[in-house]
Amino acid sequence: MNPIESDRSVCLEFMKIAVLVLAIALPARAGGPYSVIDLGDLPGGLSVSQGFGVSESGYVAGSSIAGTGTRGFVWDSVNGMQDVGDLPGGTNYSRAYRVNSIGQAIGDSVSDVGQQPFIWDSLNGMQNLGGLPGGSGLGLASGINDLGYVVGSSYVASGASHAFLWIPVAGMIDLGVLPGGSVHSFPTDINEQITVVGNSSSAAGSRAFRWDFFNGMQDLGDLPGGADTSSARAINDVGQIVGVSNATTGDRAFIWDEINGMQLLPILPGGTGENQATDINNKGQVVGLSSTGLSKPFLWERESGMRNLNDLLTPAFADWNITEAWSINDLGWIAGTGISPEGKR
Numbered sequence: 450m451n452p453i454e455s456d457r458s459v460c461l462e463f464m465k466i467a468v469l470v471l472a473i474a475l476p477a478r479a480g481g482p483y484s485v486i487d488l489g490d491l492p493g494g495l496s497v498s499q500g501f502g503v504s505e506s507g508y509v510a511g512s513s514i515a516g517t518g519t520r521g522f523v524w525d526s527v528n529g530m531q532d533v534g535d536l537p538g539g540t541n542y543s544r545a546y547r548v549n550s551i552g553q554a555i556g557d558s559v560s561d562v563g564q565q566p567f568i569w570d571s572l573n574g575m576q577n578l579g580g581l582p583g584g585s586g587l588g589l590a591s592g593i594n595d596l597g598y599v600v601g602s603s604y605v606a607s608g609a610s611h612a613f614l615w616i617p618v619a620g621m622i623d624l625g626v627l628p629g630g631s632v633h634s635f636p637t638d639i640n641e642q643i644t645v646v647g648n649s650s651s652a653a654g655s656r657a658f659r660w661d662f663f664n665g666m667q668d669l670g671d672l673p674g675g676a677d678t679s680s681a682r683a684i685n686d687v688g689q690i691v692g693v694s695n696a697t698t699g700d701r702a703f704i705w706d707e708i709n710g711m712q713l714l715p716i717l718p719g720g721t722g723e724n725q726a727t728d729i730n731n732k733g734q735v736v737g738l739s740s741t742g743l744s745k746p747f748l749w750e751r752e753s754g755m756r757n758l759n760d761l762l763t764p765a766f767a768d769w770n771i772t773e774a775w776s777i778n779d780l781g782w783i784a785g786t787g788i789s790p791e792g793k794r
Contacts, residue, residue, distance in 0.1 A: 482763035485771075487789065488524045491515035491532055498522070498530075500784035502547035502554075502776045505595075509784050510548035510556070521545030523554045523569070533569045536560035536577055545569065547638075547776075549595045557589035566590035566601045568615075578615050581605050581623050590615070592638040592645075600636035600645050612636040612647055612660070624660050627651035627668050634658070634666070637692075638683045638728075646681035646690050657681035657692050657705075670711055672696035672703060679703070679711070683728040691726035691735050702726035702737050702749075715755045716740075717747055728776045736774040736783055746774035746785060758783070 488509060490498040493516020500511040509524040518541035521533040533554060535543040538561025545556040554569045566578040566589050578599065580586035583606030590601035599615040605623065612624040612634040624645065626634045629652025636647035645660040657669040657679040669690065671679035674697030681692040690705040691714075702714040702724045716724050717739040724739035724747065735749040739757075746758045758771045768790035776784040 483758075483761050483766075484763050485766045485769050485787065489530055491520055491522060491530060493517070499773070499786045500524075500775065501545070503778050503782050503784035504548050504550045504552075505778050505780075506550040506552075507778075507780075507782065508548040508550070508552050508554075510545035510554045511784065512544040512556075517541045519544065521554065521556045521558070521569070523548055523552060523571075525552070528571075531571065533567075534558075534575050536565060536567065536575060538562075543567070543575070546589075546591055547593050549593050549597070551595065551597075553593060553597055555590035555593045555599050555601070563587045564589060566599070566603070566615075568593070568597070568599055578621065581611060581613055581621055588613070591636060591647075594639045594641050594643070596641070596643075598639055598643060600639045600647070602633075602635045609633055610635065612645065612649070614639070614643075614645060625666060627656060627658055627666055629653070636660075637681060640684045640686050640688075642686060642688075644684055644688065646684045646692075648680035648692075653677050655680070657690070657694070657711075659684070659690065669705055672701055672711060672713055675699075675701075681705070682726060685729050685731045685733075687731055687733075689729055689733060691729045691737070693725035698722035700725060702735070702739075704729070704733075704735060714749055717745060717755050717757055727774065730777045730779045730781075732779060734777055734781065736777045736785075738773065744772070746771050748774070748777075748783075758785075 491513040494514035498513035502510040521543040522530045524530045536558040539559035543558035545554040548554040567575045569575045580603040584604035588603035592600040597617050602610045610633045614622045627649040630650030632650040634649035636645045639645045649658045654677040658666050660666045672694040675695030679694035681690050684690045700723045703711050705711045726737040729735045738744050739747045749755045769787050771787040773786040
């Protein structure tokens, strides 16, 4: 999958989406073919699950269809898949989108008043984060760092949905919108330096933003030739940001840094001209989805370019069909979705 130091072991960390196959693969050596770890699914459901986030310590967050409905989970190699439960009074629904290195997960769940953001850990269970002052309390949580700082979106008194930063003990801060915007702002990620990224309405349209305590919300611009729209999906601890922006050939993945600004990423060979970047680790490795007629997950590195993850599997897992790649950690582990060989009927 990706050439990193030869003395490090890495693996692809994937959810399967068809039938339960409890196969656990050994990690491949860096630079070699990569293995799949099937994380299974929650009991009583349809044998369907998706992986959305992987932490530096190997926790995975996602969702699975269980006997009680769609439920968020946290997986680790010791305890397997744990159901995070749901908020009381709702419709037995939750999804976990990200998890940090100490096993705290965030997402959304439906309570008696509707969709609300939560934080979860194995000791305290699910905690409702509530909403921004004056709003309906509805929203979701979309990112968390190792400090336990959470980002998400919540409705405000005007009826618009604003990005928030939730700090343990201090509570929720409204991050507002870009100048000229009035409709929404939605954060997608937060790094260890407490820099938040996402997208916001602005005078120029829906634009990718970067926010921190010193500079507030900054417009990252967009790729030339398109419809003046962009969205930041992830930020690493070096400050590199990835996402998607409309360009002359449609929606295209980008990487951004303070020196070079927004740069276009290539597409997979034979692609139709559209792709999106979903995450970046501290080594600058990017994962995402590229359109080649069908959506294909990719790994991009500056040295090796754009590669289809399915082409990088060890022969023992060549019959898997990897369909999504959502998160990558510094070891090169990727959380996503795949169809097991038994699911190809």
